[in-house]
Amino acid sequence: MEFNRAKVVDKNFTAAVTEGRFPASRLAAESRHPCSEDLLSGLFESQIISRHFDLKAREMKEKNACFYTIGSSGHEGNAVFGRLFRPDDMAFLHYRSGAFFLERARQIPGTTPIYDLALSFVSSSEDPIAGGRHKVFGSAEMAIPPQTSTIASHLPKAVGAAISIDRAAALNLEERTLSDDGIVLCSFGDASLNHAAALSAINTALWASHHGVPVPIVFICEDNGLGISVETPSNWIETVYGSREGLQYIQCDGLHLVDLLKKTDQTEAAVRRERKPLLLHIRTVRLLGHAGSDIQSTYHTQREIEAAEADDPLLHSARILRERNIMSGEEMAALYELLRQQVGAVFEHAAGRPKLTTAEDVMAAIVPSQGKRTAPPMIDEKKREKVFGKEFPRLGEPQHMAKLINYALSEILARYPGAVVFGEDVGRKGGVYHVTAGLQEKFGPRRVFDSPLDETSIIGTAIGMAHNGFLPIAEIQFLAYFHNAEDQLRGEAATLPFFSQGQFANPMILRIPGLAYQKGFGGHFHNDNSLAIFRDIPGIIIACPSNGADAVSMFRTAAREAHENGRVTVFVEPIALYMTKDLSEKGDRDWSFAYADPDQKIEPGQFAVHGTGRNLTIVTYGNGAYLSRQAAAELEKKHRKKCRIIDLRWLAPLDEEGLVKAVGKCPSILIVEECRRTGSLGEALVGMFAQRCSHRPTIRLHAAEDSFIPLGVAATATLPTKETVFTAALEMLN
Ligand SMILES: Cc1ncc(C[n+]2csc(CCOP(=O)(O)OP(=O)(O)O)c2C)c(N)n1
Numbered sequence: 127m128e129f130n131r132a133k134v135v136d137k138n139f140t141a142a143v144t145e146g147r148f149p150a151s152r153l154a155a156e157s158r159h160p161c162s163e164d165l166l167s168g169l170f171e172s173q174i175i176s177r178h179f180d181l182k183a184r185e186m187k188e189k190n191a192c193f194y195t196i197g198s199s200g201h202e203g204n205a206v207f208g209r210l211f212r213p214d215d216m217a218f219l220h221y222r223s224g225a226f227f228l229e230r231a232r233q234i235p236g237t238t239p240i241y242d243l244a245l246s247f248v249s250s251s252e253d254p255i256a257g258g259r260h261k262v263f264g265s266a267e268m269a270i271p272p273q274t275s276t277i278a279s280h281l282p283k284a285v286g287a288a289i290s291i292d293r294a295a296a297l298n299l300e301e302r303t304l305s306d307d308g309i310v311l312c313s314f315g316d317a318s319l320n321h322a323a324a325l326s327a328i329n330t331a332l333w334a335s336h337h338g339v340p341v342p343i344v345f346i347c348e349d350n351g352l353g354i355s356v357e358t359p360s361n362w363i364e365t366v367y368g369s370r371e372g373l374q375y376i377q378c379d380g381l382h383l384v385d386l387l388k389k390t391d392q393t394e395a396a397v398r399r400e401r402k403p404l405l406l407h408i409r410t411v412r413l414l415g416h417a418g419s420d421i422q423s424t425y426h427t428q429r430e431i432e433a434a435e436a437d438d439p440l441l442h443s444a445r446i447l448r449e450r451n452i453m454s455g456e457e458m459a460a461l462y463e464l465l466r467q468q469v470g471a472v473f474e475h476a477a478g479r480p481k482l483t484t485a486e487d488v489m490a491a492i493v494p495s496q497g498k499r500t501a502p503p504m505i506d507e508k509k510r511e512k513v514f515g516k517e518f519p520r521l522g523e524p525q526h527m528a529k530l531i532n533y534a535l536s537e538i539l540a541r542y543p544g545a546v547v548f549g550e551d552v553g554r555k556g557g558v559y560h561v562t563a564g565l566q567e568k569f570g571p572r573r574v575f576d577s578p579l580d581e582t583s584i585i586g587t588a589i590g591m592a593h594n595g596f597l598p599i600a601e602i603q604f605l606a607y608f609h610n611a612e613d614q615l616r617g618e619a620a621t622l623p624f625f626s627q628g629q630f631a632n633p634m635i636l637r638i639p640g641l642a643y644q645k646g647f648g649g650h651f652h653n654d655n656s657l658a659i660f661r662d663i664p665g666i667i668i669a670c671p672s673n674g675a676d677a678v679s680m681f682r683t684a685a686r687e688a689h690e691n692g693r694v695t696v697f698v699e700p701i702a703l704y705m706t707k708d709l710s711e712k713g714d715r716d717w718s719f720a721y722a723d724p725d726q727k728i729e730p731g732q733f734a735v736h737g738t739g740r741n742l743t744i745v746t747y748g749n750g751a752y753l754s755r756q757a758a759a760e761l762e763k764k765h766r767k768k769c770r771i772i773d774l775r776w777l778a779p780l781d782e783e784g785l786v787k788a789v790g791k792c793p794s795i796l797i798v799e800e801c802r803r804t805g806s807l808g809e810a811l812v813g814m815f816a817q818r819c820s821h822r823p824t825i826r827l828h829a830a831e832d833s834f835i836p837l838g839v840a841a842t843a844t845l846p847t848k849e850t851v852f853t854a855a856l857e858m859l860n
Contacts, residue, residue: 127420127428132414134185135199135435139177139444143458148445149381149437152409157385163452169209169229169383170443170453173202174462175240177440178469183247184418193249194261195418198224200411201348202439203380205229207311210390211344214305216269216593220313220348223263230268237267240469244476251482257491257627258482264626269304269503271593272625277318279617281327282583283632284312285343286590288331292340292401294594297572301499301595309397310590313346316363317353323582330583331403332372340401342610347405348380352414355425356483365403374402380410381442395565411437451670492665494692501686505540505722513540513568524718528561528704530674532683533721535562535599535741539569542597547574549584549601549637556840558603558706559639581611587637589619591633597688605640605698606627606654619694620663631692634787635684641670641800642703642835642845643749647839652701655830655845657777658805660696667730668777669693672703672751675719676775687730698777701746709752710759717752731781735788739768742859743789745811746798747774750846754798757851769858776823777807786818793859798851799829806830826855 128134142148180197187195198204201222208229211217211655219226224243231239244263245253255264256270264272273280273500273680288310294302318324328345335341347367351358368375374396376387386408393406411434415422447453453461482488511518513536539545547565549557553576556563559692568572577584581602588598602608608615617642642653660668669684677699684695709716737758744754750775761767772788774780789795795815799808808827815825831844 127423129423131422131431131435132181135413135438136181138435138438139440139462140459141457142441143462146448146455147803149441151382151442151445152379152437153382153385157379157382157388159384159388159391161384161387165209165387165446166383166450167452168232169205169495170447171461171465172205172208172225172228172232173440173443174465175228175469175710176202176205176658177464179224179243179247180389181466182469182473184414186248186473186477187418192247193541194247196221196416197414198222199413200350200434200439201225201380203383203386203408203410204313204346204348206383206390207313207346209233209507210387210394211311212308214269215293215309216271216287217311218271218280218287218313219263219273220315221263221274222315222348223313226749227270230270231598234267237265240472244473245479245684247473248477248479249481250476251481251487252479255629256625259488260625262438262477262625264630266626266629270689272621272626276617278314278321278324278327279613280346281312281314281324282330282586282614283589283593284310284329285341285583286330286587287593288343288590289339289587289594290591290594291342291570294596297543299544299595304594307398309342309344309394311344311346315353316347316349316351316358317356319347319363319560324382324719326580326582327586328373330578330580330587332370333578335372335402335813341402341403342397342401344397345403345405348410350410352412354416354418355421363407367407370417372403374404374433375407376404377407377409379436380408381437381439383443383446384676410439413438430566432443457779475619484568491624491627493798494623494631497690498692499690499711501689505537509540512536512738513537521721524715524720526705526707526718527671527674527677529558530678530719530721531561531681531699532563532565534678535565535739536568538599538681538685539565539573542624544595545573545597545599545685547599547601548577548587550577550579550603552576553602557601559701560697561639561704562601577820583613586617588634588636589614589622589632592634593630597685598634599637600634600640601637603639604652604654606651608638609659612659615666615694620666623665623692628692632694633688633692635681635688635695635697637697637699639699639701641698641702641748642830643698643700643842644799646838646841650834653835653841655800655835656802656805657807658801661777661805661807663719665694666778667693668698669695669775670698670700670748670777671775672700672748672773673717673719674727675722676734677725678722679726680775681726683728683730689853696852698748702749703752706752710756728775731776731779731784733775733781733788734773736771736773737769739770740792742769742794742796742855743772743853744769744796744798744855745772745774745785747777748800750798750800753846753848753851756848757855760848760852761855761859765856767856769855769859782814782818786815787824789815791821793823795823795825796855796858797825797827798846800846801830802832802834803827803829803859824858826854826858
């Protein structure tokens with residue numbers, strides 16, 4: 127058997143069209159739909175160009191000039207979606223969407239999709255979307271956020287984008303970018319539909335739609351019957367989704383252009399009008415294996431491989447064109463060769479274009495491009511009075527952190543028309559700790575709302591809404607629950623600017639109550655004390671205030687960074703400090719603060735220094751800062767020894783230079799770290815100070831043990847306490 131199936135499929139086409147050997151239609155009755163000759167021949171051309179991309183990519187791979195060989199062969203029917211859906215209908219695409227991309231580009235004059243795709247295939251830094259960082263299908267002008275070989279992780283954000291459309295129109299959000307009658311497309315493979323992220327997205331779409339929320343989304347399942355080597359039974363998708371309450375289902379032959387046109391027309395009209403989710407199920411084939419490196423014969427017989435190849439969608443299209451006398455076999459063969467030459471020439475040219483070479487070049491796109499928008503002005507006194515109502519006279523009074531964050535969220539909602547607050551129980555209940563209490567009443571259920579109980583969809587919804595001008599402030603109820611949804615931040619939200627050179631961004635604030643010290647309540651799942659999961663994600667901002675006044679200023683900064691610079695901030699709120707009012711003694715109110723004035727700015731990376739001691743600097747954050755302040759007060763009282771405390775406030779970015787300067791010539795540095803030692807920021811700080819402090823200070827890390835937090839009286843047994851910080855500090859001072 128010939129192992130190079132690309133060669134076989136290529137030769138088959140020319141031989142079949144010249145000899146007039148076409149596969150029979152798979153439809154029981156021919157699909158009828160008014161479509162012009164121009165339409166059919168245009169689609170056929172895009173299908174052929176897409177095929178030549180796959181063939182050329184494999185050829186170039188042999189020469190080490192192309193680095194990506196997952197192709198679109200077998201899926202070329204998706205050209206029809208590129209033609210029939212409007213070019214402003216945002217599309218989150220499957221990685222086999224070559225023909226879609228080419229057809230959508232036809233709708234937008236001035237685009238150069240063949241060259242752009244070739245640059246992307248060969249990872250040239252001139253690739254207009256990812257700049258050589260990955261082969262993606264993406265384009266800002268074509269409303270296609272860049273997507274690559276992820277499995278279903280784009281579905282949750284597609285649902286978010288769909289929800290955003292009618293919501294933005296209802297709120298008359300000035301910054302919305304999607305049309306009010308727009309719809310969202312989201313395509314994926316059949317095996318991907320088993321993925322938790324897909325189930326999350328479809329469930330959320332149905333859940334929201336069931337609650338009366340418009341969710342104009344077309345889920346397009348391009349079913350080739352395989353996930354790499356694992357078969358999807360031919361009736362699986364229909365069995366699971368064919369009669370699902372709330373989900374319209376349309377099935378279509380992905381090899382038949384006329385059937386595709388007919389069903390896509392129906393789909394388009396239904397979703398645009400009814401604004402409810404629909405699953406368009408396309409039956410197709412996969413040709414040339416999963417990717418260039420995939421040897422199909424390890425899991426398929428020659429007969430199985432040849433059966434799929436006989437159903438080449440290009441041959442089905444050729445049959446339709448032949449039957450309608452649109453082109454002769456010779457004309458089709460000639461067109462095929464002409465397009466081969468065109469694609470080949472463009473590809474060869476693209477291969478010679480520059481690549482990314484330095485780390486600096488690669489990393490230039492990690493943080494979204496700066497300064498696209500200017501934050502609206504701070505709300506004036508009159509508006510403040512209106513927003514805060516009966517709380518207004520109390521703004522100057524000392525309050526605990528939970529109250530102050532509630533004020534900060536009110537202010538941001540009043541100031542940014544696109545700000546929305548959502549998550550589990552944040553609406554009517556006002557959050558588990560009442561941090562969002564009263565916000566829904568004040569700003570309405572369109573802007574403050576409960577999500578379904580699904581962290582993946584919470585972050586996905588935030589990403590999607592941010593695509594349409596919103597400033598999502600989403601809440602994950604407890605830090606431990608974030609782990610359910612990690613990929614939505616790590617793989618999707620954080621990488622978006624990287625794969626689009628900042629042309630797309632998903633600004634947001636992800637509020638995450640967490641960390642330990644809750645006096646024995648809740649155990650591990652409510653007292654998770656590790657932030658390692660965020661610390662290695664390039665480009666995100668991580669906030670962790672130790673007190674309410676800082677939290678207010680830091681929220682303002684996070685909102686501005688989201689709005690102006692498209693940044694993602696993970697805002698970790700230490701639950702144990704939510705209601706804390708006192709510092710050293712009951713009733714001293716030393717941990718209660720007035721609502722911060724707008725001129726009390728705290729920029730990312732800006733830390734606070736407390737105390738004047740010269741012999742010991744404690745570097746810490748969050749609960750650690752609180753305990754260290756207690757310990758320092760006692761040191762002074764009992765031993766007349768002073769120390770200095772640096773409260774980091776932000777875990778990323780870290781102002782390393784500023785920190786080294788602030789430590790100065792201090793001989794001892796104690797790092798108080800409330801998180802588990804392994805993977806903690808404290809570990810990194812030890813290395814940083816050791817490397818950068820030329821006076822060789824003594825450095826000690828006082829971190830939590832590598833343990834989970836138990837329930838009950840042992841809850842703090844593994845954590846630093848005021849007493850252990852006191853002892854460690856005294857030892858260092860002596
Ligand atoms: C989260 C995740 N798991 C596994 C993979 C590896 N993988 C890449 S493509 C693929 C098969 C997907 O099949 P399907 O959804 O049917 O799409 P097709 O390739 O057949 O078009 C798998 C398992 C991945 N990219 N991401």
